[in-house]
Structure formats: C-alpha cells, structure tokens
Amino acid sequence: MIYLKDIINESKPKTAIITFPYKGQTVVIGPDNYQQCGIKIINWLYNNEYNFKFKSVFTNNGNFYTLNDVESKNDPSRYTKLENSDKYFLNRSGDFKSKFRTLKNMLVDFGINAEEIKLKGINENELDNKIKKPSEFMDNIRTPKQNPFGGVKNSSAICILGESGVGKSYRVEKTLENAGHEFEYIMPSSFMTNLLVQYKAGQGYVLNTLGKAILEANENPDKLYTIVFDECHKYINLINDEILQALSKKRNNGVRFISLDIETDQFFEELPIKNGRRIISDNLGFILASSKEEIVRENPDLKNRVDYITLTEGDREDNVDFAIDFLLSKIEKEKTNEGFSF
Numbered sequence: 001m002i003y004l005k006d007i008i009n010e011s012k013p014k015t016a017i018i019t020f021p022y023k024g025q026t027v028v029i030g031p032d033n034y035q036q037c038g039i040k041i042i043n044w045l046y047n048n049e050y051n052f053k054f055k056s057v058f059t060n061n062g063n064f065y066t067l068n069d070v071e072s073k074n075d076p077s078r079y080t081k082l083e084n085s086d087k088y089f090l091n092r093s094g095d096f097k098s099k100f101r102t103l104k105n106m107l108v109d110f111g112i113n114a115e116e117i118k119l120k121g122i123n124e125n126e127l128d129n130k131i132k133k134p135s136e137f138m139d140n141i142r143t144p145k146q147n148p149f150g151g152v153k154n155s156s157a158i159c160i161l162g163e164s165g166v167g168k169s170y171r172v173e174k175t176l177e178n179a180g181h182e183f184e185y186i187m188p189s190s191f192m193t194n195l196l197v198q199y200k201a202g203q204g205y206v207l208n209t210l211g212k213a214i215l216e217a218n219e220n221p222d223k224l225y226t227i228v229f230d231e232c233h234k235y236i237n238l239i240n241d242e243i244l245q246a247l248s249k250k251r252n253n254g255v256r257f258i259s260l261d262i263e264t265d266q267f268f269e270e271l272p273i274k275n276g277r278r279i280i281s282d283n284l285g286f287i288l289a290s291s292k293e294e295i296v297r298e299n300p301d302l303k304n305r306v307d308y309i310t311l312t313e314g315d316r317e318d319n320v321d322f323a324i325d326f327l328l329s330k331i332e333k334e335k336t337n338e339g340f341s342f
Contacts (some may be wrong), residue, residue: 011166012299013032014201015030015031015032015034016030016031016032016033016034016119016120016186017029017030017042017119017120018030018032018037018117018119018120019118019119020107020112020113020116020117020118020236021112021113021116022048022112023046027044029041029044031048034040034100035091035329038091038100038103039080039091039309040057040102041091041106041107042082042103043082043083044084045106045107045110046082048104048110049084050109050110052064052089054131055150058089058091059089059204060202060204061092063088063204064082064085064087064088064156065079065088065089065090066086066087066088067085067086067088068289070088070310071089075109076222078090078091079091080273094260098321100119101269102119102269103171104264111250128320137237143282144221144283144308145155145221145222145223145224145282146152146223146279146282146283147224147225147282147283147284147285147287148324149226149285149286149287150157150246150248150249150256150284150285150286150304151249151256151281151282151283151284151285152282153198153249153254154249154250154252154254155248155249156247156248156249156250156284156285156305156306156307156329157286157287157288157298157305157306157307157311158249158286158288158289158307158308158327158328159232159287159288159289159290159302159306159307159308159309160172160289160309160310160311160327161286161289161290161291161293161296161308161309161310161311162291162293162311162312162315163291164291165316166311166315166316167311167315167316168229168289168311169185169230169289169332169337170314171291171311171322171327172191172228172289173228174231175320175323175324175327176226176228177322178322178323179224180224181225181226181326182213182214182216182217182223182224182225182226183225183226183227183228184209184210184225184226184227184228185230186209186210186227186228186229187189187230187231187287188230188231188234188235192235192238193238194208194238194242194264195208195210195235195238195239195242195266196210196211196214196241196243196258196260196267197211197263197264197267204265205263205264207267210227211267211268212226213225213284214268214271215267215268215271217280217281217283218270218271218280218281218284219270219285220283220316221281221282221283222283223283224283225283225284226284226285226286226287227230227284227285227286227287228286228287228288228289229286229287229288229289231289231290231291231292232287232288232289232290232296233291233292233295233296234292236295236296236299238278239288239302240299240301240302241259242258242259243258243259243286244259244302244305245257245259245277246258246280246284246286247286247302247305247306248304248305248306249281249305249306250305251305253269253272255274255277256279256280256292257274257277257278257279257280258271258280259300260278265278288306293310307331307332308331308334309327309330309331309332310330311330315330
C-alpha cells in the first residue's frame with residue numbers, strides 16, 4: 001500500500017486557498033499553509049454557530065476543551081485555541097487530504113453545497129503534477145505484509161483453548177516476539193464496555209488499545225501487528241459486536257471490516273471504505289485465548305471465523321518450539337498453508 005503523504009514531494013511548503021459561498025458572498029480561506037487553513041475553517045464554523053456534535057472528533061463530544069483540560073493532557077501541543085475565545089479544540093494529525101475531507105464534510109453538514117467548495121493548491125486535478133514518477137519513489141515504498149492470523153487469503157484468527165497453566169499466554173508471547181510482531185494484549189476488565197473506543201466521564205469517547213492498534217497497523221503496512229484477546233470468553237459478546245467481521249478472510253469475499261456507529265466512525269476516518277465499511281489492513285491479525293473451552297466452542301458467531309487450537313500439559317513441556325508454524329500445525333481442522341507469507 002502506498003500512502004499519498006509518502007509520495008508527494010514535501011520539499012517545499014504547500015499553501016492552499018479554500019473558497020465557498022455563504023449568504024450571497026464568497027468566503028475565502030487562505031492563502032495559507034494547510035495547517036492554518038484547517039484551523040481557520042474550524043474558527044469560521046465556530047463563529048457561525050456550527051453544531052460540532054456532528055464532528056466531535058475535534059471536541060469532547062461536542063464540547064470544546066478548557067485550558068485546564070488541555071494542560072492535563074499528555075500532549076497539550078495537539079490542542080489549538082479558538083480565536084477570540086478561551087476554548088480549545090483538538091488539532092487532528094494526519095495527511096491534508098484526509099483532513100480536508102473531514103472539514104469539507106463539516107461544511108456540507110453546515111449547509112454548503114459540496115460542489116461549490118473549491119480548493120486550490122492540492123486537488124484531484126493537481127495531484128498528477130505533484131506525485132513523483134515511479135522511479136523517484138520506488139525505493140521508499142513500504143512492502144505490505146500479511147498476517148497469518150487472519151490477514152492472509154483464506155486464513156482466520158486462531159483461538160487457543162486449554163486449561164489454566166498449560167502455557168497459552170507464554171507460548172503466544174514468545175511466538176510473536178520471535179516472529180517480530182508488534183502485539184497488544186486485551187485483558188478482561190469489569191470497566192470494559194467497548195473494545196474500539198471507550199466513553200470516559202469528562203473526556204467523551206477515546207480510543208482504546210484495540211482502536212489505536214488498528215490505526216497504527218494501517219499506518220505501517222510493512223510491520224506485522226497481532227491483537228491477543230486473553231480469556232476472551234469473559235467479553236465474547238463485545239468481540240462479536242465489534243470485530244467479528246475482522247477475524248477471517250474466508251467470509252465476505254475476503255474483506256475484513258470493523259463495526260462502527262456514527263460516534264465511533266469519526267475515529268477511523270483514515271481507514272479505507274468499501275461499501276460503507278471501514279476496512280482493516282492485511283498486516284493485522286488476531287489471536288483469541290480461553291480456558292473455558294465449552295463457552296467459546298458453543299458460541300455460534302465464532303464458528304467458521306476462527307481456527308481452534310487446543311493446548312495440553314504435553315504442549316507446555318514442548319517449550320523450545322516458538323515458531324508460528326508450530327501453532328498453525330496445531331489447528332484442528334484441515335488447512336492448507338500454501339501461499340502463507342510470514
């Protein structure tokens with residue numbers, strides 16, 4: 001996968017002019033750099049009483065941040081003060097094309113005709129002149145990787161079953177370390193109400209570990225990322241609700257996607273869309289683990305979406321083989337590994 005921001009020539013500062021009609025006049029934003037143009041659009045919308053709950057990605061569920069809010073954040077520099085106000089908004093990161101798409105949607109929400117929003121400086125017609133020739137950027141292209149736990153054609157996430165003490169977590173951790181995977185453990189919690197995002201009092205919705213990992217994997221296609229759901233039986237309903245369609249390439253014509261609503265979709269605007277669904281990258285895979293075999297096996301939603309592996313005390317003694325091939329060899333049903341690339 002080649003990213004626009006990786007192949008556009010960044011040697012010169014780029015400026016833009018954004019225009020659109022409003023109440024019989026033409027509003028002109030710029031000329032200015034892309035960052036400032038985005039800030040000016042936010043200020044213009046605020047001054048014209050736009051309801052930011054439509055795009056709360058810039059705010060705290062529609063409410064702007066205070067100075068105290070900003071100073072309590074890990075990275076206060078990500079917040080920008082509104083003009084003539086003591087309020088702040090989150091200045092999103094990302095390439096300008098993605099940002100402008102979000103800002104344009106906000107203007108359309110406000111009532112501006114999409115066809116009358118004009119951007120000079122970078123648009124579909126000008127991209128051809130800004131993109132380097134293949135010979136100029138081929139050396140910098142990151143080779144996409146495919147994760148064997150659901151990202152390879154006809155593969156699925158694996159579900160490792162076995163009683164407590166047989167070494168499920170230890171084997172998974174050592175296997176992923178040896179294979180060079182970036183990985184995150186999702187642990188059961190009594191406070192867990194969602195997997196992708198979580199609502200926090202005073203902050204609104206924020207990304208959870210899983211949501212952050214999905215975006216990071218999308219940004220780094222040359223790395224392998226694996227999410228491990230430990231003791232998955234304790235939150236199996238959340239898995240079914242939010243990422244069931246992301247577990248296997250053997251369904252939906254090989255397309256894996258996550259289930260989002262209006263509130264959560266705004267966090268994943270960098271993911272590609274196909275038929276209205278946010279698609280996850282092939283370098284991301286999933287491993288489920290549980291000591292409650294009967295609960296997991298009897299769950300109808302997981303059937304045909306995961307490949308089962310059962311570990312026993314004997315496998316715990318075999319502690320020298322921490323290769324992915326070992327795990328794949330333990331899959332219960334017949335499976336061809338032809339074409340797998342680790």
